[in-house]
Amino acid sequence: MTLQLQNVILEQIARGEPLKITIGSLCRAVEAIATDAVCSVLAVDEGRLQTLAAPTLPDDFSNAINGLRVGPLVGSCGTAAFLGKPVVVTDIATDPRWRDFRDMASPLGYRACWSSPIIIDEKVVGTFAFYFREQRGPSLREQEIVDASVHLCALAIERDRRVAERERLSYTDWMTGLPNRLRFQQRLSDLTTCANNWGILLLDLDNLKLVNDTFGHTAGDDLIRIVSQRLSAVVGAYDTFRLGGDEFAIVVTGAAETVDLKVPAAEILETLKKAADCAGHVVFPAATIGGSRRDQAASAEGVLKNADVALYHAKDTRRGNFFEYASGLGTAITRRFRAVRDTELALREDRIRAFYQPIVRLDTREVVGFEALCRMQTHSGDIIAAAMFHEATKDAKIASDLTQRMLLQVADDISSWLDEGLPLQHVGINISAVDLHIGNLGERLCDAFAAACPARSHHPRSD
Missing domain, CATH: 3.30.70.270 (Reverse transcriptase/Diguanylate cyclase domain)
Incomplete structure (x- = not known):
């Protein structure tokens, strides 16, 4: 019969049944074998008792036990957990270990209680107890049932703790210990x-x-x-x-x-x-x-x-x-994401164009130079003003890439104008704070003009 009990409970443990269900099944199976006994299994957590299963004990009795701190005079279970060894109380009414708790047990007709510690890695993790309605100690058969039950409880609790630890680790950041x-x-x-x-x-x-x-x-x-x-x-x-x-x-x-x-x-x-x-x-x-x-x-x-x-x-x-x-903040961020995306695509597809605005002397109305304006050309050929994609220039890489593209185009255009003999004094290009932060603007200017018109003497300035 003990072997049959073990097989049933081991199967539940292997299936991964919740601990309380497994222990509850164990208690009912044991009570079916030892018909005079009422079974109770308590967990011990940080020195306090907590009911895992006691299907026949009244809920009020179990609730009264929950939270009790283990000690040498805390009934059979609290004492067994404290000492780490079995405690056999054959007469609850007279045993000093039940002095503070006999009023809980006596009205229910319980006269004796034996409790054995459940130990894992030399640490008490719970207790297994039999209550009886007569004053007596355990028989040899009952002791065998208790030994087998304690072993099964230990297996079930150990597996539950491993599962709980795996779950804890899966939800915990390994470096900080915080939830992940x-x-x-x-x-x-x-x-x-x-x-x-x-x-x-x-x-x-x-x-x-x-x-x-x-x-x-x-x-x-x-x-x-x-x-x-x-x-x-x-x-x-x-x-x-x-x-x-x-x-x-x-x-x-x-x-x-x-x-x-x-x-x-x-x-x-x-x-x-x-x-x-x-x-x-x-x-x-x-x-x-x-x-x-x-x-x-x-x-x-x-x-x-x-x-x-x-x-x-x-x-x-x-x-x-x-x-x-x-x-509205989300709309602004979305607008910026869209501007960055569109500008990156225009740069990759070479759709950034330089348009020129003349700079005129007010006294003579002479065109003395130009300001280069950055524009984006759509796939349909439409021209988009810089104001429409200005949000993209808040991205440092986009801003730097736009400046580089404008430098190259302006240098090419100036070279063409000079080849055609057009008079030219200066061309202004707008740059970003990122360009100043990088610190190599003068070098970039010289490289752009050297590539566009290598045979000419040119004097780019970064004012």
Whole structure:
């Protein structure tokens, strides 16, 4: 019969049945074999008892046990868990270990209770107990059943813990210990039905790449861990997620009619900017935050998208600060994305054109030069003014590529005009702040004109 019991429970363990269901099945199967016994299995977590299964015991009795701290005088189970060895109480009414709990057991008619610890890796993780309505100790057969049951409980609990640990690892960022992107997606799904008000903050570290490039990735990893610790200290580890790389998400909840994202964002930025020791180097963490509230979108995914738009805008215009999503911001960002995309395509397909506006002396009305204007030609041949794709020039690479294309075209045009004997004094070209920042504008000018008219003496200037 014991072998049959083992096979049934082992099959449930192998199928991956939830722990409480497996232990409940074990208790019912044992009570069917040992008909005089009432079975109870308790878990021990951080020194406290918690009912795993006790199908025949009244709920009030089990609830009274939950949360009790183990000790030398805490009934049979609490004592067995405390001592790490079996405890046989043949008379609950007189045993001192039941002094504080006999009033719970006696009215139910229980007279004896034997409890055995469930031990995994030399640590007590639970107890298996028999209650009886008569004063007696265990028979040899009953002891065999208890031994087999304790072993099966240990197998079931150990498997449950391995599964729980695998699940924990799958939802945990290995570097910081914070919940990861997968767990954030779960939390986002839970927020869909959340009755309280909430919002999302998305945070990007501004100087992680600089730290990695300057001090090495060990320092960069330290920076990520320190930032994670500081974020958790402000808003709690449960509400802080590392999405990957230098990006974090924070869920802000509240009971008011609306959630004020500015307060936690300001506290986060203030906390982060303190000096940090990263692999022996002093680093001042810097971050940019974008946020959105529940009432600004129809869905949780919409709130996340809005927060992402706000973060993008903040990084572009207010790096190192917080920016909260506002209606219409998404349209502006979309417009910029479209401008960047169209301008990149025009550059690849050689559809950027230089048009010229004459510069006239007011006293003599003489044309003394030209201003080169950047224009985009569509596939249909239409000409688009720079104002229509100006948003694209906020992208540093696009701005630099446009300047280079204009330099080459203007140099070619000037060479043609000179070949035709046209009088020419100067041509102005608009440049961007990026060109000045790069610092090689003079060299680029000379290279462009050297390629366009190598036999001529020319004097390009970057004023």
